[in-house]
Structures are given as structure tokens and as C-alpha cells.
Amino acid sequence: MNSNSISFILDNEVFTIDWSKSLFPPSTTVLQFLRSIPKHTGTKEGCAEGDCGACTVVLAELAPTNDKLIYKAVDACLLFLPALHGKQLITIENLANKTPLSTELHPVQQAIVDNHASQCGYCTPGIAMSIFGLYKSEKKPERKDIIDSLAGNLCRCTGYGSIIDAAKVACKTIEQDQFSSNESKIIDALKTINESKDAIELTGKNQIYLIPFSLKQALNFRKIYPDAIIVNGSTDIAVRQNKTSEFHQQILDISFVNELKQIASQKNNFHIGAGCSLEDFKQFVHTQFFEFSPIVDHFASLQIRHVATIGGNICNASPIGDLIPMLFALNAQVKIVSSDNERIIYLEDFITGYRSINLNNNELTFEIIIPEKDNNSFYFAEKISTRRDLDISTLSIATKLKLSPQGIIEEIKLVYGGLAAKVKRAGSCEEFLIGKHFTSQNLIEASKLISNDFTPISDARSTSEYRLEVAGNLLLKCFYSIRVRMDKKIVL
Numbered sequence: 001m002n003s004n005s006i007s008f009i010l011d012n013e014v015f016t017i018d019w020s021k022s023l024f025p026p027s028t029t030v031l032q033f034l035r036s037i038p039k040h041t042g043t044k045e046g047c048a049e050g051d052c053g054a055c056t057v058v059l060a061e062l063a064p065t066n067d068k069l070i071y072k073a074v075d076a077c078l079l080f081l082p083a084l085h086g087k088q089l090i091t092i093e094n095l096a097n098k099t100p101l102s103t104e105l106h107p108v109q110q111a112i113v114d115n116h117a118s119q120c121g122y123c124t125p126g127i128a129m130s131i132f133g134l135y136k137s138e139k140k141p142e143r144k145d146i147i148d149s150l151a152g153n154l155c156r157c158t159g160y161g162s163i164i165d166a167a168k169v170a171c172k173t174i175e176q177d178q179f180s181s182n183e184s185k186i187i188d189a190l191k192t193i194n195e196s197k198d199a200i201e202l203t204g205k206n207q208i209y210l211i212p213f214s215l216k217q218a219l220n221f222r223k224i225y226p227d228a229i230i231v232n233g234s235t236d237i238a239v240r241q242n243k244t245s246e247f248h249q250q251i252l253d254i255s256f257v258n259e260l261k262q263i264a265s266q267k268n269n270f271h272i273g274a275g276c277s278l279e280d281f282k283q284f285v286h287t288q289f290f291e292f293s294p295i296v297d298h299f300a301s302l303q304i305r306h307v308a309t310i311g312g313n314i315c316n317a318s319p320i321g322d323l324i325p326m327l328f329a330l331n332a333q334v335k336i337v338s339s340d341n342e343r344i345i346y347l348e349d350f351i352t353g354y355r356s357i358n359l360n361n362n363e364l365t366f367e368i369i370i371p372e373k374d375n376n377s378f379y380f381a382e383k384i385s386t387r388r389d390l391d392i393s394t395l396s397i398a399t400k401l402k403l404s405p406q407g408i409i410e411e412i413k414l415v416y417g418g419l420a421a422k423v424k425r426a427g428s429c430e431e432f433l434i435g436k437h438f439t440s441q442n443l444i445e446a447s448k449l450i451s452n453d454f455t456p457i458s459d460a461r462s463t464s465e466y467r468l469e470v471a472g473n474l475l476l477k478c479f480y481s482i483r484v485r486m487d488k489k490i491v492l
């Protein structure tokens, strides 16, 4: 393969983009690309920042076993074109089964029509693609799965009742569709594209876009191009490109490196690859640390979670990054690698300040190491945001608490997001509580100390006073939630 090109499947044909001839830079988004080619303008732009889902398309990729396809709804506005390499891009134009003589709507489209689930129609292609993604996941979805699949799609005029009804009807009996009939042909074509594991260097329009397929290739690129910005799911970088016209001359896309996507358990620790998607991490949290489900269940939208990564979340080092408080509470460490070294540091030391991390320009974040659950400890987390779904935190809390048999606090981690320039522990509160009984009175006293630990800012989301007040209330909610779990009578 020409190393200046990528190939993917569109309209059931292999589509190759060769950057020696291309008129646009590699970091053009899939949405911009679709809207620039004929007969693909069904995919709409609403916000260009992942908030509306009007641009939803579905990617089909080879399962690790190479014998079936996995379908994922994603936001085309947040995906750089090279991320399509070796995948099938399915757009709204592909759903209906068209022959020269007839057009048969896909069951998802037919259900939208039958349930009157569209009015102005602007959001409808995105909604149809999200339901199609659910349809192809073949999991006989419950109402909560339908709502989760649609949380990233904004409809301003139809009302979600009929949209949810349409999804229910469409997914009730999953039939063979033209995608199932065509699947073996697509699998063969994707296998051929994916055969070569030679790194790709796309050069065009004043930009170099690097695609390694192994950790070794990635670290080699990191050494040669220390100024290249790392991209994984691109859900943060693409927003910055779309909204601030940020342009990176060198991009290192590590999303094809399988070694970064593993989840393993070894010697009392879980090892979560930095490239693990947030949807996979969500399943991990549900099974291993269910107390943190409120965080991962309300993280962005399914379209974003399909591509966004745990590594991207911690490397962003945002004070409102949702995974950071729970990872602090779990005493997580970060393994960092370069071509000639590796080191492991605590996440609390990795995040050095507002959006700043302890990472050299020849290094990559490789994995996050989480100690196995301490069954004698209690965990709690809560996210406060203006909207329940698809919203970033105003503030959040994650805690770990260990009590003696007499109910005395032996160990406590109280971690807050959104109260300082970086995620931080409430040191004074922790110090006050150590050695004290786990009672509501002590927690109330501790909550009065939060203002010693934090001086939050007022911004568009809320005032400083609101943040402090809610931070104290969250401490009490933590108390009541844990007391309920301890199955004891609540002490007031």
C-alpha cells in the first residue's frame, strides 16, 4: 500500500484517499469529507462539537476474531478522516435497500415513518443512524438501552416519545438486512485492507498525520516527531480544531495500536490500556467497581464513548474530567513508556496542574493500573451537571472509605472535581475525619472544612458559593449512601 493513503469502504466499494493528490489536510473531519462529496449530504452538521448527534454515522469494523463486524455509532464531526482506515463507513444514504427498480426502507427507517418519529427532519438522519447502530448490536435492547443510544441525539421538534417507540419497534425483531447479507464480502475486503501493518505517514496540505499499528512504531514516531500532538479518540482535539481553528502540523494517531486497548488482571491489579474506549471501560466499571457507575453511565454519549479513551481523559487533565476523581480514589497509577524507558507514577502525581501532566515529549501514556477492589472499603461517586446526560460536570466527588470494626474511619479519600484548577483531595476534611466515628455529625463538621481546601471559581455553570454548598451536601449524600449499604439504621 502507498503509505500516503488510507482505504475504507463506502457505499460497498473500497474508497482510497491518496494525500499526494488530496485537496484537504488529513485532519479533515469525516463530516467535512462527507459533505464535500456528491450524494452524501444526508449527514448533517448541527454543532460540530459532539453535542447534537445530527452527524451520526455508523462504523463497522472487524471483530478481534476477524470473523464478524462490530457496528458502532459515532459522531462524524469528531472523527478525523484517517480514523476510517480499514473500516466500513455507513451513512444514512446506505440504509435503504435500493435496486434499479425499487427502494425498500430499512426496518429502522420504516419504524421512524410508522411511528411519526420525525417532523422537520433535520435530526432524523442522525437519529436513524443511532437506532441502526443499536439494531446492529443485536442485543434486544431494553428501554434504558434505547435511551442510552439516543442520549447523544438532539431533537427539538418531534418529542422523544415517538422516537423511542420507533427504536422499540425496529429492534423488537432483528431481521436479516442487506448489511447481514453483504457481511462476508465486507469482511473479506476489510481483511485485505488491514493486511499490511506497515505504519502510514500521510503528508498533505502542510500536515503530517502518522498512523502506527504497534506500540513499537508509535514510540518510534514519538522519538522522530516529538512535537506531534497525540490523538486517540480525537473527541477533545477535534472540538478544538472545529471551534478554535486550531491546526496541528504533526499528528500522531495512536488509535490503531492494539497493545493500548487491553484490559487485564495481574497480581492484584487491573491494567487498563490507555487506548481502552470509554464504552469498554464503562462495562469494566459495572463489573468491578459498580459504585462508580453513576460516573461512567452519564459520561458524554454512546457516539463519543465508542471512540473516546481513558488515556485521552486523564491526559486532558481537565479539572472536570470525570474519570480522574474515581481513579484518584482508587489509588490508580499510570504507566508511561518511551522507546528506551518506562516508569510508573501515581495519577495524583501525573496530573500536575490545570491541563498539565508529567509526560515528556518522547513518552506515551501506556496504561492505568488500578488495585483490585478492597472488599472492606466503601466507594461512592456522584456527578453534578446542569443536564443529566451529555453534559460536563459542574462538580463531582469520588470517595473511598475504610472503617474499623468499631465504625472508626481508618482510611478516607475525598476527591473533588470542579472545585480547583485540577482534581484535588479535600485534605483538611480527610485529616479531620481520620480516627473519628463514621457519623452524620462528624461528616457535617467535616463539610464545614471544605472551604479550607478549595476556593472554587464562579463561571457560566455556577457560582463559587453553589459549588462549595453542593460539595458539602455531596459529603452527606456519601454518608447516607454508605450507611444504607452498610444496612444499618441511619444515625442522625
Ligand SMILES: Cc1cc2nc3c(=O)[nH]c(=O)nc-3n(C[C@H](O)[C@H](O)[C@H](O)COP(=O)(O)OP(=O)(O)OC[C@H]3O[C@@H](n4cnc5c(N)ncnc54)[C@H](O)[C@@H]3O)c2cc1C
Residues within 6 Å of the ligand: 049, 050, 051, 229, 230, 231, 232, 233, 234, 235, 236, 237, 238, 239, 254, 274, 275, 278, 298, 299, 300, 301, 304, 307, 308, 309, 310, 311, 312, 313, 314, 315, 316, 320, 321, 322, 323, 359, 363, 364, 365, 366, 390, 391, 392, 393
Ligand atoms: C460532547 C462531549 C461530551 C463530553 N463529555 C464528557 C464527560 O461527560 N466527561 C468527561 O470527563 N469528558 C467529557 N468529554 C471530553 C472528552 O470526550 C473526554 O475527555 C475523552 O475521554 C477524551 O478522550 P479521547 O481519546 O477522545 O482524547 P483525544 O482528543 O484523542 O486526546 C485528548 C488529549 O489527551 C492526549 N492523549 C490521548 N491519549 C494519550 C496517550 N496515550 N498518551 C499521551 N497523551 C495522550 C492528547 O494529546 C490530547 O491532549 C466530552 C467531550 C465532548 C466533545
Ligand code: FES
Residues within 6 Å of the ligand: 044, 045, 046, 047, 048, 049, 050, 051, 052, 053, 054, 055, 056, 075, 076, 077, 078
Ligand atoms: S454536528 Fe453535532 S454532534 Fe456532530
Ligand code: FES
Residues within 6 Å of the ligand: 117, 118, 119, 120, 121, 122, 123, 124, 154, 155, 156, 157, 158
Ligand atoms: S425532527 Fe426536527 S429536530 Fe428532530
